[in-house]
Amino acid sequence: MFHVEHKYKINMTLEEVKAAIRNVPDFPIPGIQFKDITTALARHDCLCWMKDEIVNHYKDLGITQVVGIESRGFILAPAVAMEIGAGFVPIRKHNKLPAETVSYTYTKEYGYDTIQIHKDALNENDIVLIHDDILATGGSMEAAINLVKKLGVKKIYVNCIIELEGLNGRKYLQGKADDLYFLFGIEVDE
Ligand code: AMP
Numbered sequence: 001m002f003h004v005e006h007k008y009k010i011n012m013t014l015e016e017v018k019a020a021i022r023n024v025p026d027f028p029i030p031g032i033q034f035k036d037i038t039t040a041l042a043r044h045d046c047l048c049w050m051k052d053e054i055v056n057h058y059k060d061l062g063i064t065q066v067v068g069i070e071s072r073g074f075i076l077a078p079a080v081a082m083e084i085g086a087g088f089v090p091i092r093k094h095n096k097l098p099a100e101t102v103s104y105t106y107t108k109e110y111g112y113d114t115i116q117i118h119k120d121a122l123n124e125n126d127i128v129l130i131h132d133d134i135l136a137t138g139g140s141m142e143a144a145i146n147l148v149k150k151l152g153v154k155k156i157y158v159n160c161i162i163e164l165e166g167l168n169g170r171k172y173l174q175g176k177a178d179d180l181y182f183l184f185g186i187e188v189d190e
Helices: 014-019 044-058 077-084 139-149 169-173
Strands: 022-025 033-036 065-069 087-093 101-107 112-118 127-135 155-165 179-187
Touching: 014 044, 014 179, 044 077, 044 155, 044 179, 065 077, 065 139, 077 087, 077 127, 087 139, 101 139, 112 139, 127 139, 127 169, 139 155, 139 169, 155 169, 169 179
Parallel strands: 065 087, 065 127, 127 155, 155 179
Antiparallel strands: 022 033, 087 112, 101 112
16 A cells, blocks of 8 residues: 655644635625635645645545646645556646547536546546545536546546535535545635
């Protein structure tokens, strides 16, 4: 089994990590409480704590590929992949990936969005962890799950750093992946 050696000491409580997430009211539009993770990422202790929490949860599950959702899913996904012995695969917005892709189009609050993945990035032998920074309604994660399913993988685990409570994202995703794990919840209006 894969063994993780810690080269640093992290003494953080969950409350300290939560407090390091900055709330920005009315961004990008009035009424939205934007949870800004950059303030937590900028702290070495928080950054390592978040990465380690994910690594410890997934290190013994035989995951072969960690799929990150553009763009904030790209921050921790490769770091986790390196430690759990997996590769990293990006899901990108339309027309960004250079080789042959498969696409999934889904409805958003206003209009549509298309996400893509390289066709040869995953196959039926892969055990996949899909990672993003924040789960809100679950719409983006559901689209990512449906996209990955098109490539016929063996198993799909789902992880976000933050679950926004009060939006029912977890309930919305129930049964759509093999396992859901969020590091902590924050009230959507907190
Ligand atoms: P959803 O598809 O509704 O689950 O939204 C998830 C995506 O939108 C994630 O990629 C988040 O980074 C982003 N997002 C949604 N709501 C917020 C919020 N209040 N603060 C920061 N990011 C958000």
